[in-house]
Amino acid sequence: MTAKRLQNITESTTLRISNLASELKSQGKDIISFSLGEPDFTTPGHIIDAAKASLDRGETHYTPSPGIPELRRAIAEKLKKENNIDAQAGSIIVTPGAKQAIFEVMLSVLDEGDEAILFDPAWVSYEPCVKLAGAKAVWAPTARDDGFRPVEPGEYITEKTRLIVVNSPCNPTGGVYSKETLKEIADLAVDNNIMVLSDEIYEKIIYDREHISIGSMDGMQGLTITVNGFSKAYAMTGWRLGYVSAPKKIYEQMLKLHSHSVSQATSFVQYAGVAALIGDQICIADMVREFKTRRDLLIRGLNELGIRCTSPDGAFYAFADVSEYGNGEEVAELLLNRASVAATPGSAFGSAGNDFIRISYATSQERIKEALQRIEAIL
Structure with a gap:
């Protein structure tokens, strides 16, 4: 049943x-x-205050499905300034948490019989999302004594590979990929025309290292789907607010799924997101x-x-x-x-x-x- x-x-x-x-x-x-x-x-207080002010203004109704314009513009500006990604507000979807964004990516990119490469170990929800899309998760090894760096990822690419999932900083290991590691993955993606899902939810929580977005690398603008959110950096787990920046064709497919499922992220929470991005960091x-x-x-x-x-x-x-x-x-x-x-x-x-x-x-x-x-x- x-x-x-x-x-x-x-x-x-x-x-x-x-x-x-x-x-x-x-x-x-x-x-x-x-x-x-x-x-x-x-x-942080200024984020809470922004949500309260939004409620007081009566902003408790439907918003555009991909998100309020103010937040999408703020996200695009953030990605350009901090991540060196030429993001456009018109290719950004605001989601109820980054997990929803990842789920929508998997169902928009993968078909029955496709393969997605995960670096072992990887966050618990990647593989279930891949399976729900009808695809297969291919686990590629990492070097446990070298910050859990991916080892020879090219060996796991086949004619069925449609997606490589990158999570840096990584859950569960806390590993941060170097520029050299990211370039190796980017080169594989470009050479084989494979999409990369870059989950950057922990980008702000980093120690004595530099966060690099794979979407900023040569040739990756049209091959990278960048997912991020507010839960970790701004202690907003219960607010459920995330976002995804994707190439236009993938954005259009994701928006279909988004509008027919969750409709939108919560209205007044989106205004809190604006305050988080433009406020004191x-x-x-x-x-x-x-x-x-x-x-x-x-x-x-x-x-x-x-x-x-x-x-x-x-x-x-x-x-x-x-x-x-x-x-x-x-x-x-x-x-x-x-x-x-x-x-x-x-x-x-x-x-x-x-x-x-x-x-x-x-x-x-x-x-x-x-x-x-x-x-x-x-x-």
Whole structure:
């Protein structure tokens, strides 16, 4: 009685672990949650004020399906100024979160039997979106001892390859791709006429490295679909606001899907997005500075416990090798049941993560210290 297309799709592991942690909390247990990729900061005040002002103006009705003109223009200007991408407001769709944008991209680019290359490990929702489009995810390896850099991605291109997914900074590893790595992928895309989906949701959360957009590289203007959003950089996860900039032909197909499904992003949230982009950006610098302090505290603590973990260059995740104590599934279960610490098994992100757990350090320094003490007591 259910559709076949969903029978091989599993629920999001990160959300499942988060829901389980919330359930245990409701039972009175003191759970330290390292599972969900959600900044624990409050959305900056000027963004909240913009949403309130929009409500007060009565802007609670339908907007144009691709988004209000003010926000699309602000996004285009941001992409030109910060990412060196010649984006046009007329090729931008504002979506209810970046995840919706990725879903729409997959269904607009991939057909039954097509292939999309994912770099292992990769964010949990890429493969389900590929499958829902009727396509196949091809997992290409990365170098775990070299920032999880893609290794020989050209070896995985076939006549069926239609899309390469790039996520830098990366969830779950925190890896940031170098200019050389991005150029290698760009050259493959140009030579083989393959589209690239560049998921740049963590671009602002980066430490001592430079973020480079693959869409800014030679020959990539017509081959790159850039997805971004407001959840991570502006602590706006619950607001559900993202966007996509795509070549005109793909934009037109995406807009069909967008208008027949979600219709639009929430009206007053879009006005908050304008305030986020054009307002003072010091709020991001403050958050990144705190994330870096937390990262250093966590990575040092894990390695002192004998858990191998390299220092991530971006995002707010530690991808920790727990193979000395079991596989990632076993250790994640042990930590939750015995230490009341919720982490995500690395296997959720691909087979390369079997010996890992992903730890989100989007929580306070005090809770990180306590979690390390609990982990030490168990392991």
